Amino acid sequence: MNPFFKKLTRREQHIFSIFFSIFCMGVAIAVSFIYHNLVPDNLTNIVLIFILALVVVSRYTVGYWYGIFCCLFAVVCVNYLFAYPYFALNFTLPDYPVTFLGMAAITLLTSTLTSHLAKQAEMLAEHEKKLNEAEKEKMRANLLRAISHDLRTPLTGIIGNSSVFLENQVRLSEEEKTEIVSNINNDANWLLNMVENLLTVTRITGDNLTVKSNEEPLEEVVAESLQRLSKRYPDVVIDAQIPDEFILVPMDAILIEQVTINLLENAIIHSESVAPIKLLVENHSDHVSFTIRDYGVGLPREMLNNLFDSTVYTTSGTSDAHRGMGIGLSICQTIITAHHGTLTGRNHKHGAEFIFTLPKTIKEDGLEK
């Protein structure tokens, strides 16, 4: 069935069918009259005109009944108007049953075919929907698996360290105790960070992944991100440069802060360098860009192609040592995509850099106020 039809309710579909049938029959009669006046006594072609109208009716109305009704009407009509004797019914014509049966058969067949087609289309759509859902489900499962893995690592540390502490309290030196407890503290902080990341994602809602956005001054967002980061990493130096002008950008500030912090944190942890990390914010005509550039070892080549796929890192052997940045990155990408921006990661001469952009104006279909 055509898309226009799908939008109508059942009742409207039937009303449409009635009018459409009447219209088609009317047109057929009119055309036949004209034709009959031009070329008298050519019943075959008039029957053909009516058959054509019947096919059209069967194709574009719901169910069989409109077609069958029109078929009866057409037979009577042809008989009454266009077959000798004109303007009188005569069912004794020898070829009459053949004409009638032929028209009826064509109508039925067309109606059946159309109904069938419509059903098939519906089934196809259903199937596609299921496939889509399965895809989503798969993504969710992957994410869950990755998360569980990433959560398990620090939890193992916490449980292990705390049980060592409990079982050996007497034998442990003060130094060892401090070390154990600070390990627990580190792991717990990391866990918290992870969970906060996950929580922020719940702010992105709906099927088309939209965010609530407000106009926020760029400098305040950058400043707050850096402030929060410095609470976790008091010794890290970040070289931040922002445009001089006052710029408002529509965004969910909490989410963008999360992205900035995640990317900076990745740079701190994974660059294996203490050179100051650069945070460069630039103002372009229709968007702003954030560049997070570190001067360390750069991204491993095998990661470059699937940086934002949350499942990649957990399967690789290094994830435990490195505490996969995969989820962090895929969350960042989800957030940026929801803002209609872009996120890219690449290597430069002396390390790695991540760049994300945010549009300065709200798109029609996108962010909601």
Next chain:
Amino acid sequence: MKARIKILLIEDDKSISRFIATALEGNGYKIMAALTGKEGISLAASFCPDVILLDLGLPDVDGLQVLKQIRTWSNVPVIVLSARTKEQEKVEALDMGADDYITKPFGTEELMARIRTCMRHRHSGTPDRIYKALNLEINFEKRLVKLEGKEIHLTQIEYQLLTLLAENSGRVLTYSFIMNAIWGPYMDSNNQILRVNMANIRRKIEKNPAQPQYVFTEIGIGYRMLDNEHV
């Protein structure tokens, strides 16, 4: 000997309650813990605490309701404990009369600092005449703002804004509180004018607006100024 400062903690999670109590007692405070809102309200009346720490997610009564009830008869400083993503909740609490908030999870040092700030604001009967922190100095009587010894020129509004923050240094002030104080109650609720003025102030007193030293942003909530050292 000076009487110990009494703190009432209203928090339903026993493990968190225990850790806060231990930390506070270690710092010489006297602590009383309530596990429910109702218990908290009755203790607030009988125990006469100097500061109340209030968790907003309580099992029996909404934390905001507890705050509202306590505020009907007491002016005791209240610090709200809340999760990070719930800006709206924090703003509501602050506008309903909470003195400050602290985001869970927090370190003990941060908590101590907040309690000290709260106590000081309640007990200093006369307002400070001078604000001084790092290289910034504000003389409220002379209406003078100095950065590294050099005078800074601010517009009327900017000066009012900065002094409002300085007088409440260490505490977060909500957008609506600031808007009300500077522009009056009939200003429309759009706070862009405030944020533009803050941006101008930042350009005058901060070396790098991206890494401010004096005025901190708490997005979705308001602004907080670095604590006054001149006490």
